[in-house]
Amino acid sequence: GSEVLLWSCLPITGSAGLAPDLRGALPPGVEPGCVRHHQVPVDEQVVVQGVAVAPLPVWMLACAPGLCGDLQGVDDAQLEDPLDWLTELPVSGVSAASRAAPLHMEGEEPALNPPIEESPPLLVEGATGQVIPLSFLAPGAQIAFGYTTAGGFSMPSYDVSSEGRVALSWVAPEEPGAARLYVVVEDGRGGSTLWRGDAAIR
Numbered sequence: 001g002s003e004v005l006l007w008s009c010l011p012i013t014g015s016a017g018l019a020p021d022l023r024g025a026l027p028p029g030v031e032p033g034c035v036r037h038h039q040v041p042v043d044e045q046v047v048v049q050g051v052a053v054a055p056l057p058v059w060m061l062a063c064a065p066g067l068c069g070d071l072q073g074v075d076d077a078q079l080e081d082p083l084d085w086l087t088e089l090p091v092s093g094v095s096a097a098s099r100a101a102p103l104h105m106e107g108e109e110p111a112l113n114p115p116i117e118e119s120p121p122l123l124v125e126g127a128t129g130q131v132i133p134l135s136f137l138a139p140g141a142q143i144a145f146g147y148t149t150a151g152g153f154s155m156p157s158y159d160v161s162s163e164g165r166v167a168l169s170w171v172a173p174e175e176p177g178a179a180r181l182y183v184v185v186e187d188g189r190g191g192s193t194l195w196r197g198d199a200a201i202r
Contacts, residue, residue, distance in 0.1 A: 002041055005061045005071045009034035009080045034079045038072050040065075057098045061086070064093035100190075113191045114140040114164070124181065124199045130172045134183060138193065139164035141185035146170060150179035150201075160185065172201045 010032045059082055061068065068089055078085040086096050118137035126132045131154070136144065141160045146153035146168045154169040168183060179199040186192045 001065045003063050003065055003068070003071055004039045004041060005036060005074070006039070006058065007034055007036040007060075007079050008056055008058045009076065010056060034076045036074075036079065057100050059098045060096070062095045063089070067093045112140075112187075113193045114138045114185055114187045116185065116193055116195055117164075119183075119195050120197060122197045124170075124197055126172050126199070126201055128172055128174050128176055128201055130201075132170045132172060132199075133167045134170055134181070134197075135165070135167045136183065136185065136195070137164050138166070138185040140187050140191070141166070141193075142188040143186050144168060145184045145186075147182040147184070148179055148199075150177065150199075170199070172199065176201050 059079070061071070061082075063071070074085075082096075089096075116136055116138045118135070120134045120136075124132060124134070134146070138144070138160060141164055144158045144160055144166045145156070146158070148170060151171050151173040154171060158166050158168050160166040166185070170181060173179065179201065181197040181199055183195045183197075184192055185195075
């Protein structure tokens with residue numbers, strides 16, 4: 001189970017790398033504040049409703065149920081500058097990330113999600129503690145990230161070659177069983193693609 005909070009803010013403070021005070025610079029009718037979306041995903045739902053105040057960062061926090069307190073009652077001050085708030089939360093059972101909303105200049109081609117042309121089988125098999133390479137071909141991607149429900153990846157991120165090739169190393173857990181594997185490739189311009197697979201460990 002999990003609980004998800006997705007938000008974006010137009011802050012008055014300089015927490016987003018902006019001028020110390022924006023009150024005099026905002027267009028008429030634009031008020032500072034935060035937009036948010038709270039959700040309790042069901043099953044393996046991986047899509048949540050997006051909210052953004054472009055081009056400011058979008059933040060997402062996922063917590064095991066009840067671990068982060070009342071996520072619907074978090075005030076704007078905490079959301080505008082979330083780093084201090086996030087350091088107070090547990091490490092285990094909590095995941096946080098931020099992403100800038102991409103913008104495109106007039107006449108510029110929009111970024112496309114990099115295609116994954118080659119990938120591992122959807123069912124990966126191995127032994128406990130084994131290091132299993134996961135190889136991908138994703139032309140246009142620059143970096144890859146691995147996530148798993150058991151075991152772990154050898155590095156937090158992996159560089160993709162100029163040809164689009166990358167191999168991630170997944171270390172199987174010490175106990176036999178099943179795991180879900182997730183690999184995200186990004187192009188550095190706002191495009192990203194998700195690969196999902198299963199693992200059976202004997």
